[in-house]
Amino acid sequence: MHSPLTRHGPFPSRRTARLGVLLLGTAALAACSGPLDLDLRGRMGGTVDTAGAAVSATETRPAPDARGVLSYPNYQVVVARRGDTVGEVASRIGLNADELARYNGMSASDPLRGGEVLALPSRVAEPSPATGAASTGPIRPAGQIDISTLASGAIARAPETAATPAPSPQGGSGVEPIRHQVRRGETAFTIARLYNVSPSALAQWNGLDANFTVREGQFLLIPVTVQSAAAPVVSETRVPTPGTGSPTPLPPSATTPLPAAVPPPVRTAEAPTPAPAASTTTTAAAPTPAAAPAPKPEIGPVTKPATTSSAAMTMPVQGSIIREYARGRNDGIDIAAPAGTAVKAAASGSVAAITTNTDGIPIVVIKHPDNLLTVYTHLDGLSVKKGDAVSRGQTIGKVRAGDPARVHFEVRDGFDSVDPMAYLR
Incomplete structure (x- = not known):
């Protein structure tokens, strides 16, 4: 004889329990809004867990313009x-x-x-x-340089009279x-x-x-x-699963860069290396021939003798500076030179943009390492195109005829103009 509790007692049957769980789960699903990601890998006791992928925080989509x-x-x-x-x-x-x-x-x-x-x-x-x-x-990503915007406003800062300030970077971030x-x-x-x-x-x-x-x-x-788009991710300390062993710690050399190598001392003319002693069996030693001077780079015709310079950049054209740098009024220097004079790249880099202003005057922008840009206007007869690699002293065009004929030259650290003379001296 069965106990009354077996069928009619306070404990439900297994079928009734399963039905209750199903109804409870259905109610929970009905309360959720939106479609569900049914990827359950890693949620049933396995080692692969993709649950984090479904809850990764994302940015809001940017708002379009009125056209969409x-x-x-x-x-x-x-x-x-x-x-x-x-x-x-x-x-x-x-x-x-x-x-x-x-x-x-x-x-x-x-x-x-x-x-x-x-x-x-x-x-x-x-x-x-x-x-x-x-x-x-x-x-664009924050801080990315818009070369086209920079170039299109460069000529507006070159006239002889006071010019308007440089435009700020355009476009959303x-x-x-x-x-x-x-x-x-x-x-x-x-x-x-x-x-x-x-x-x-x-x-x-x-x-x-x-x-x-x-x-x-x-x-x-x-x-x-x-x-x-946020700050670097901070590493997280994880506790290993029992039985899997402890992770091997990284050696310091894997996370800390090695110290910079010390360059060998430079031999100078003031401290020459002593010559080796002559052999006792030799009556006369042949004189050591003088070292040939190092060749100087060919930078084209100049108006004064070439001198050794440690300047970061070379003058794009030799001539008198007829307008000096004045931040906000003239973001570069104007160099007078006869029309047709070759204009040189001030430093090695790549041609980032070539454009013209409303008067058809070409503007060349060259990008250099360390976020530096050089801008050249009032040019003619360009010999480079966008994307070309150029070397220091390479001809990129000629001085355009004008009154007076001149080259307007700028140096920019990102979008900020700097005095070109700091790089030319």
């Missing part, structure tokens, strides 16, 4: 409004509707969700206050997101896991629907994680 355009140095996207079609977006930003649709694997008549992102096949006009943006130009093109078989969950971001953040950045639907060929912006 978000601009980065390497690409642009447009954010659709509620009720837009691909064709309407193309018309608003000035692109061909069929080209925009084909680039995103869609048709021109396809409807779009509010916040949905389309990749642009070619660049359109940069966001600016005129298009409803807070600043002009693409979004932020990290350029990775742009991922969806491949066959990929889902929002697998893509989010690939980049260690949450599916919800991926959906918010790209305007995905409630089911996180993606299509083959679609371009997705990968949310920028807070760590990528």
Whole structure:
């Protein structure tokens, strides 16, 4: 005979307990908003735990301009409004509707969700206050130099009369997101896991629907994680799992750089190395020939004898300085020289930009190590192009005819102008 407690007592049967757990779990799921990341690897007692990837903190997507355009140095996207079609977006930003649709694997008549992102096949006009943006130009990492902005304002600071101050850096500040093109078989969950971001953040950045639907060929912006734009990550001390042993500590040499090697002493003319003693069996020693002087670099015609200089830079052209550096009024120096005189690169570097002002006067910007830039204006007959590597003293153009004929020369530490004479002396 069964005990009354077996079937009718206060303890429920196992089937009833399982049903209660299921109902409780269903209620918990119903209380959650948004789709769920069902990746449970590492949550059931295993050693691989990907739970952290689903909760990685991400930045908020930057706000587009009034057209919906978000601009980065390497690409642009447009954010659709509620009720837009691909064709309407193309018309608003000035692109061909069929080209925009084909680039995103869609048709021109396809409807779009509010916040949905389309990749642009070619660049359109940069966001600016005129298009409803807070600043002009693409979004760049903080501190990155916008060479084009610098060059376009250089000529305005060169006239003989007082000029306006140099423009401040343009464009918003932020990290350029990775742009991922969806491949066959990929889902929002697998893509989010690939980049260690949450599916919800991926959906918010790209305007995905409630089911996180993606299509083959679609371009997705990968949310920028807070760590990528924040301070360096502090190392965390982890307690090893019992039975796995203790981690071997890193030796100091693995975390602390070795001391800099001490260079050998330089032999100078004042302290020559003593000559070895002559052999006792030799009646006369042959005289040692004098050392040939080191060749001097060829820097082109000059108006005065060349002298040895330890200056960091060389004068771009030989002549009289007719206007000196005055921060905020003349951010460089003006050097008078006959029209057609060769203009030299002040130091080795690479040509970062070549542009012209509204009068068609060329402006050349050369980038050097340690974030230094040199700017040359009032040139003609350029012999270099953007991207070229140039060496110190290499001819980059000729002095443009003018009244007076001159070269305007600037040295900049990032965006800050500095007195060129500090580098030329």
